[in-house]
Amino acid sequence: MFAIETKTLTKKFKEKTAVNAINLKINKGELFALLGTNGAGKTTTIKMLSTLILPTSGDIKINGLDILKDRQKIKEILNVSPQETAIASNLTVMENLEFMAGVYQIKNKQQKIDELIKIFKLNEVIKQKAKTLSGGWQRKVSIAISLINEPKILFLDEPTLGLDVISRKELWKVIKELKGKITIMLTTHYMEEAESLSDRIGIMANGDLIDVGTSEELIKKSNTKDFEDAFVKIATGGEL
Amino acid sequence: MMRALNFSKRNFKELIRDPLSTIFALILPLFLLFIFQTIKIPSEQFNIENFTPGIIVFGSSFLTLFTSMLVSKDRASSLLIRLGVSPMKTTDYIFGYVLSFIPVIIIQNILFFILACFFGLQFSYSMILTVLTSIIIGMLYIVIGLLLGSCFNDKTAPPLSSIIIQLVCFTSGMYFPKEMVGDIFAKICGYLPFESCVTIIKGIMNNTIEIISLKNIVVFVVYTIVILVLSIIVFKKKMISDNN
Ligand SMILES: Nc1ncnc2c1ncn2[C@@H]1O[C@H](COP(=O)(O)OP(=O)(O)OP(=O)(O)O)[C@@H](O)[C@H]1O
Numbered sequence: 001m002f003a004i005e006t007k008t009l010t011k012k013f014k015e016k017t018a019v020n021a022i023n024l025k026i027n028k029g030e031l032f033a034l035l036g037t038n039g040a041g042k043t044t045t046i047k048m049l050s051t052l053i054l055p056t057s058g059d060i061k062i063n064g065l066d067i068l069k070d071r072q073k074i075k076e077i078l079n080v081s082p083q084e085t086a087i088a089s090n091l092t093v094m095e096n097l098e099f100m101a102g103v104y105q106i107k108n109k110q111q112k113i114d115e116l117i118k119i120f121k122l123n124e125v126i127k128q129k130a131k132t133l134s135g136g137w138q139r140k141v142s143i144a145i146s147l148i149n150e151p152k153i154l155f156l157d158e159p160t161l162g163l164d165v166i167s168r169k170e171l172w173k174v175i176k177e178l179k180g181k182i183t184i185m186l187t188t189h190y191m192e193e194a195e196s197l198s199d200r201i202g203i204m205a206n207g208d209l210i211d212v213g214t215s216e217e218l219i220k221k222s223n224t225k226d227f228e229d230a231f232v233k234i235a236t237g238g239e240l
Numbered sequence: 241m242m243r244a245l246n247f248s249k250r251n252f253k254e255l256i257r258d259p260l261s262t263i264f265a266l267i268l269p270l271f272l273l274f275i276f277q278t279i280k281i282p283s284e285q286f287n288i289e290n291f292t293p294g295i296i297v298f299g300s301s302f303l304t305l306f307t308s309m310l311v312s313k314d315r316a317s318s319l320l321i322r323l324g325v326s327p328m329k330t331t332d333y334i335f336g337y338v339l340s341f342i343p344v345i346i347i348q349n350i351l352f353f354i355l356a357c358f359f360g361l362q363f364s365y366s367m368i369l370t371v372l373t374s375i376i377i378g379m380l381y382i383v384i385g386l387l388l389g390s391c392f393n394d395k396t397a398p399p400l401s402s403i404i405i406q407l408v409c410f411t412s413g414m415y416f417p418k419e420m421v422g423d424i425f426a427k428i429c430g431y432l433p434f435e436s437c438v439t440i441i442k443g444i445m446n447n448t449i450e451i452i453s454l455k456n457i458v459v460f461v462v463y464t465i466v467i468l469v470l471s472i473i474v475f476k477k478k479m480i481s482d483n484n
């Protein structure tokens with residue numbers, strides 16, 4: 001059984017095809033990076049996989065559960081850190097964590113919250129209202145919240161956007177520690193991030209999933225010297 | 241239900257941290273009560289027993305504004321993306337919104353009664369019953385806000401809510417009897433729920449239950465239930481299509 005499996009997954013917005021008949025198989029415990037140019041359809045794919053929007057056509061199975069029939073069960077085992085930071089702006093960081101723990105009805109609430117505070121070093125901002133935090137801190141809180149229900153499947157949409165170098169490296173460490181334990185799909189525009197974190201990489205352009213493989217495989221296939229060149233070649237169809 | 245309660249806790253915090261609107265919803269009705277009692281207009285309409293119920297309903301109508309503001313703002317924020325993937329159900333949202341406004345109704349009523357007693361309203365146990373009734377009446381204004389907040393964005397929903405507040409002033413009979421304006425107007429008022437709200441509160445507060453007609457209750461209940469059901473349907477639809 002795959003953690004994520006899609007068959008001809010498609011999303012159309014009126015005439016615009018944002019995601020075009022994607023077939024994906026992601027193993028349990030795998031870290032899969034979804035790369036692509038702006039507007040390639042990464043966020044739309046994540047929104048469909050995470051139950052937020054309905055596909056126009058095609059199937060999705062999460063841990064063998066059907067996205068339409070078992071929606072409620074699937075919601076319990078996944079979580080998302082959206083591309084736009086998603087926190088309650090008038091609540092403090094602590095209240096945000098407590099609120100989301102309540103949304104998921106977490107049993108060992110305090111323990112879980114303490115754990116997240118420690119992992120993300122949230123202590124120095126814990127009493128601050130979310131809207132007064134800097135962008136990078138808001139993002140860290142948003143990512144911390146996405147771990148509150150100990151998801152089996154985690155979607156991170158551009159998690160390191162707006163983080164300083166140190167915070168980025170710290171987040172990488174957190175992600176590496178999660179790796180193998182849970183299934184993670186992340187999107188990023190940083191090639192070295194995809195290369196250093198992921199087991200496999202998928203490259204999207206204009207709604208199509210063009211290629212999937214390890215970074216070495218993709219470099220070899222495209223006959224280039226490094227991954228950045230490989231990405232450019234694959235995403236543009238060799239035009240650049 | 242625990243999820244609804246958790247959500248309402250957050251909504252209530254959101255509400256009191258934006259104190260301007262709350263203060264407005266308390267101060268304005270209190271101010272009107274004060275003014276109309278101080279200038280002593282020689283009309284039955286403005287007797288403290290008749291005017292206080294109007295003020296209570298007028299105060300409740302601010303809940304439409306609060307609710308529509310909160311719901312439309314939430315819909316525009318990415319927090320709802322996060323909640324959209326969570327196991328929260330539509331009913332959790334709706335009840336979460338509804339529950340968070342009950343404390344506001346209670347606080348309003350207590351303050352109104354304190355001022356009304358100062359102007360000669362006799363303290364009685366029917367006031368406690370009135371507070372409970374106000375909570376039920378308040379449901380109507382909350383569900384109207386839910387509907388407006390689900391249908392319209394955060395620019396359009398607040399002005400539309402103000403129209404509801406105006407409607408309450410003019411069609412509830414709190415300032416003038418509807419017959420004064422004419423037959424057609426009086427008929428329309430009879431089919432809008434606002435006069436029924438005032439009549440129900442009046443009957444309970446003054447221990448004159450006989451003035452509450454079956455029509456009053458039916459009109460109130462039908463409006464509340466129909467709008468509640470509509471807002472659940474619209475909210476559910478929008479929850480997916482906003483992100484579509
Ligand atoms: N709600 C919507 N209505 C209409 N079109 C949409 C909607 N959401 C996304 N699109 C379109 O679908 C396409 C894919 O968008 P998507 O957000 O998935 O791209 P992305 O790969 O995440 O890009 P980025 O790297 O910029 O985040 C874009 O052309 C976008 O304009």
Ligand SMILES: [Mg+2]
Pocket residue numbers: 042043044083157
């Ligand atoms: Mg995106």
